[in-house]
Amino acid sequence: MKAQPQASHFIDGSYVEDTDGTVIESIYPATGEVIARLHAATPQIIEKAIASAKRAQKEWASWSPAARGRVLKKAAEIMRERNRELSELETLDTGKPIQETIVADPTSGADSFEFFGGIIASAMNGSQIPLGGDWAYTKRVPLGVVVGIGAWNYPQQIACWKGAPALAAGNAIVFKPSEVTPLGALKIAEILIEAGAPKGVYNVIQGDRETGPLLVSHPDVAKVSLTGSVPTGRKVAGAAASQLKHVTMELGGKSPLVVFDDADIDSAISGAMLGNFYSTGQVCSNGTRVFVHKAIKETFLSRLKTRTEAILIGDPQDEATQMGPMVSLAQRDKVLSYIDKGKAEGATLVTGGGIPNSVTGEGFYIQPTVFADVTDEMTIAREEIFGPVMCVLDFEDEAEVIERANATEFGLSAGVFTADFSRAHRVVDQLEAGTLWINTYNLCPVEIPFGGSKQSGFGRENSAAALEHYSELKTVYVGMGKCEAPY
Numbered sequence: 339m340k341a342q343p344q345a346s347h348f349i350d351g352s353y354v355e356d357t358d359g360t361v362i363e364s365i366y367p368a369t370g371e372v373i374a375r376l377h378a379a380t381p382q383i384i385e386k387a388i389a390s391a392k393r394a395q396k397e398w399a400s401w402s403p404a405a406r407g408r409v410l411k412k413a414a415e416i417m418r419e420r421n422r423e424l425s426e427l428e429t430l431d432t433g434k435p436i437q438e439t440i441v442a443d444p445t446s447g448a449d450s451f452e453f454f455g456g457i458i459a460s461a462m463n464g465s466q467i468p469l470g471g472d473w474a475y476t477k478r479v480p481l482g483v484v485v486g487i488g489a490w491n492y493p494q495q496i497a498c499w500k501g502a503p504a505l506a507a508g509n510a511i512v513f514k515p516s517e518v519t520p521l522g523a524l525k526i527a528e529i530l531i532e533a534g535a536p537k538g539v540y541n542v543i544q545g546d547r548e549t550g551p552l553l554v555s556h557p558d559v560a561k562v563s564l565t566g567s568v569p570t571g572r573k574v575a576g577a578a579a580s581q582l583k584h585v586t587m588e589l590g591g592k593s594p595l596v597v598f599d600d601a602d603i604d605s606a607i608s609g610a611m612l613g614n615f616y617s618t619g620q621v622c623s624n625g626t627r628v629f630v631h632k633a634i635k636e637t638f639l640s641r642l643k644t645r646t647e648a649i650l651i652g653d654p655q656d657e658a659t660q661m662g663p664m665v666s667l668a669q670r671d672k673v674l675s676y677i678d679k680g681k682a683e684g685a686t687l688v689t690g691g692g693i694p695n696s697v698t699g700e701g702f703y704i705q706p707t708v709f710a711d712v713t714d715e716m717t718i719a720r721e722e723i724f725g726p727v728m729c730v731l732d733f734e735d736e737a738e739v740i741e742r743a744n745a746t747e748f749g750l751s752a753g754v755f756t757a758d759f760s761r762a763h764r765v766v767d768q769l770e771a772g773t774l775w776i777n778t779y780n781l782c783p784v785e786i787p788f789g790g791s792k793q794s795g796f797g798r799e800n801s802a803a804a805l806e807h808y809s810e811l812k813t814v815y816v817g818m819g820k821c822e823a824p825y
Contacts, residue, residue: 339366339373341430341521346376346544347383348527350390351537356380362517362544367433367663368654370700376520379543381552387512387541388558391483394538395510399480403458406506410455412533417448417526424525426655428494431519433702434617435659446784447498447526450800453784454506461802462507462809471818478809480508481584482560485553487574488523489565490516490665491620497523500563501530501540503804509561512541514553518666520544554578561585561808565622567722568748568793586797586807588622588789590722591750593771594743595625595779596733599633601755602777606630607642609755609779610728615649615706616780618664619673619726623751623788625779627712627719629733629743639710639730643689646706651694663702664725670702673725677707680718685709685729714742722748736765744770749792753779772798 345353359377424444464477486500504511515523527542561584571589597606613625654662664670690707712729733739752771762776772790787798797807
């Protein structure tokens with residue numbers, strides 16, 4: 339099984355290789371097999387990519403918004419035509435089951451290109467301001483060269499979520515995927531060229547921890563958009579701030595999902611499972627602290643256990659498979675260490691907690707795991723695990739659960755399940771998070787803004803709001819009379 343790309347990098351409309359860069363092995367998580375070998379960008383590759391973007395951005399920005407929009411919509415069309423091919427690549431890249439990637443990964447990227455391609459002709463309009471005899475106007479202008487740094491959990495989606503608004507606003511982008519999932523972004527770059535984007539407008543370079551700082555500190559970079567962990571976000575934001583660069587930070591979370599005693603229990607269990615087990619739990623917005631009212635706790639746990647143990651774990655390329663492996667051996671080991679901490683600190687293991695017997699070989703599989711009787715001070719209730727580990731906590735009082743839900747440095751997401759819509763809106767108004775759901779969880783259509791608060795980041799992905807983070811206002815004062823001075 340091989341997925342070797344033509345070369346490691348895509349710069350100025352073509353594949354580029356530099357074998358002097360550190361070798362990056364792309365490993366298929368279901369077998370542990372190396373399916374591609376690439377090279378991290380050398381300083382020469384980084385310079386080439388940024389110079390290409392800087393040159394192409396001037397041309398691209400001179401296009402009308404409608405013309406840029408046509409390219410993005412064409413890219414969306416191509417992605418949908420090749421959805422199966424792109425989904426299979428995403429499965430190889432991440433280990434996620436094909437039944438998931440075929441509906442959630444390239445398709446969401448295509449949605450992003452289509453959405454921003456459709457709104458750009460009107461969304462970048464400025465305003466006219468009457469000032470008596472004089473007047474002023476504003477216009478939105480691109481920032482220039484944008485650096486996008488992706489995470490490994492949704493590589494194709496993130497490449498599009500950052501690329502689409504950046505390109506729509508008239509910027510050029512240099513995108514660095516995670517070294518764990520390096521393959522998908524290269525195909526996105528190919529498709530944009532095929533759709534009619536100028537060469538150099540969307541470049542992809544591979545890299546590791548040494549590559550990111552070189553991109554962030556480059557004097558020709560105007561903005562950095564990162565999806566990653568909170569510690570990484572602090573470093574990147576600090577480096578960018580030292581040079582007054584624009585930043586968008588989409589970071590991690592330890593999000594609360596609150597289930598009141600009047601909730602539809604089966605619906606709430608579905609929400610909790612989607613918010614903990616989808617993508618093998620490797621989703622930043624997951625509701626990993628599930629607060630369940632004591633009155634329904636036993637019923638909730640009993641049904642949850644039955645449904646969790648029925649999840650079909652297996653070959654990600656089998657369309658019947660519902661859960662694949664973790665993305666890497668290191669990530670699985672990290673999650674297993676958290677499970678050990680949960681046991682040691684007194685949480686009740688309801689189900690899971692180890693490696694499934696149903697799979698064989700060298701894949702990085704893990705059982706979906708549920709802990710009950712979790713208390714707020716436990717490690718598994720405080721730290722982001724980024725794996726299929728659900729923590730169920732008890733509560734009795736609305737004010738109490740709001741206070742406990744907010745007692746975290748994170749503020750990415752939150753959810754509420756209840757039949758009382760007055761309570762639902764009252765509670766979400768008090769939960770400290772950037773993206774919230776009522777009676778559902780983890781739905782992120784491109785039409786709505788997505789992002790966090792507190793240590794979970796700032797700026798927004800998706801929706802028209804994203805364009806504000808990839809452009810800036812230019813104000814022009816127009817004097818209609820003679821200019822006079824008192825001296």
